[in-house]
Amino acid sequence: NAGVTQTPKFQVLKTGQSMTLQCAQDMNHNSMYWYRQDPGMGLRLIYYSASEGTTDKGEVPNGYNVSRLNKREFSLRLESAAPSQTSVYFCASSEGPSSYNEQFFGPGTRLTVL
Amino acid sequence: SQQGEEDPQALSIQEGENATMNCSYKTSINNLQWYRQNSGRGLVHLILIRSNEREKHSGRLRVTLDTSKKSSSLLITASRAADTASYFCATDARSWNSGNTPLVFGKGTRLSVIA
Numbered sequence: 001n002a003g004v005t006q007t008p009k010f011q012v013l014k015t016g017q018s019m020t021l022q023c024a025q026d027m028n029h030n031s032m033y034w035y036r037q038d039p040g041m042g043l044r045l046i047y048y049s050a051s052e053g054t055t056d057k058g059e060v061p062n063g064y065n066v067s068r069l070n071k072r073e074f075s076l077r078l079e080s081a082a083p084s085q086t087s088v089y090f091c092a093s094s095e096g097p098s099s100y101n102e103q104f105f106g107p108g109t110r111l112t113v114l
Numbered sequence: 115s116q117q118g119e120e121d122p123q124a125l126s127i128q129e130g131e132n133a134t135m136n137c138s139y140k141t142s143i144n145n146l147q148w149y150r151q152n153s154g155r156g157l158v159h160l161i162l163i164r165s166n167e168r169e170k171h172s173g174r175l176r177v178t179l180d181t182s183k184k185s186s187s188l189l190i191t192a193s194r195a196a197d198t199a200s201y202f203c204a205t206d207a208r209s210w211n212s213g214n215t216p217l218v219f220g221k222g223t224r225l226s227v228i229a
Contacts, residue, residue, distance in 0.1 A: 004156070033216070042202065042221035043157070058216060090156055099206030099217055100145055100164075105156030 002026055004106035006091050012112045013081045021076040021109050023091030029104070031097045032074035033058075034066060036087040037108075043090065049074055050097035081113045118146070118203040118220035126226040133190040135223040137203030138183075146179060146186050147204045147217065157202065160188075195229045 007022045025032065030051045035043040035058075045058030047066040055066050063085060065077045074093075078085060089109045094101035118139045127133050137146070145164045149157040163170045163179045163186065170177045176189040190197055204217040 035219075040221060043219040045216055045218070048216055059218075092157075097216075099147075100162065102147065102159035102162060103157075103217065105158070107156050108154075 004091055004093055004104050006089075006106040006109050008109060009107065010110045012114065013078075014114050015082060017081050018077070018079050019081065020078075021089055021091075021111075022073070023075065023106060024073045025091075025093040025104070026072065027093060027095075027104065028071070029093040029095055030071070031094045031101070032068065033092040033094075033103065034064075034074070034076045035090045035092065036060065036085075037090060038087050046076065046089075048097075081111075083113045085111065086113045087111060118205050118218065120201065120203055120220045120223040122223060123221070124224045124226070126228065127193055129193060129195055129227055129229050131193055133193050133197070133225055133227070135188045135201050135225070137186045137188070137220055139186075139203075139205050140184065142181075143205045145206065146177075148175075148177060148186075148188050149202045149204060149219070151200045151202065151222070153199070160201075190225075193225075193227045195227050198225060198227045200224045 004025045033048040034046040037043050044060050049055045049068040052071045067075045091106040092103040094103045118137045121136045147162045148160040151157045161172050163177050174191045179186045200222040202219050202222045204219045
């Protein structure tokens, strides 16, 4: 059981470039999440998918798009990267969307936008 | 916006001592969760306490919840160097969505346990 996997682990982009962060889980979870973590800011929710076929905005969705490709995979796309998007990005999953479910996190992707 | 806020921001103790971290939140909650993050890693769930519970234990962890004060505390007893990590509280955010309730994380307490 790999749990939640993320690719890539590190990425450097130039302003205006685009990229997609990949996330997959093998726990048959219904819900998946994308967070960003900045120093002193804790984790902030970008987008989440309560179940396959649905996506919803979180606290900081501007500049991002997501795709719930299937039950296992949830990708995050930066269409035109900006230096303000330099951050560590975490994907997480849970059995269901209820806040009673614990979330399982991936190892993170460290993104630098120059 | 942050729902929970941990206090202190950083804590440094000797191995064997107890560590206490606090979390305060703003609006009513259904439950509160605590997570640990080792440096450079993803978060790991520690414990969940429901709004109708006052105290919960898991190994060396003890969590309390005071809904009247909108606060929770995490106590780690007999700390070890391996407990060095950041600790986050997370609460649900009923104001966003009456159906699904994504977790909202605080900024964390950075704990250093010195051997």
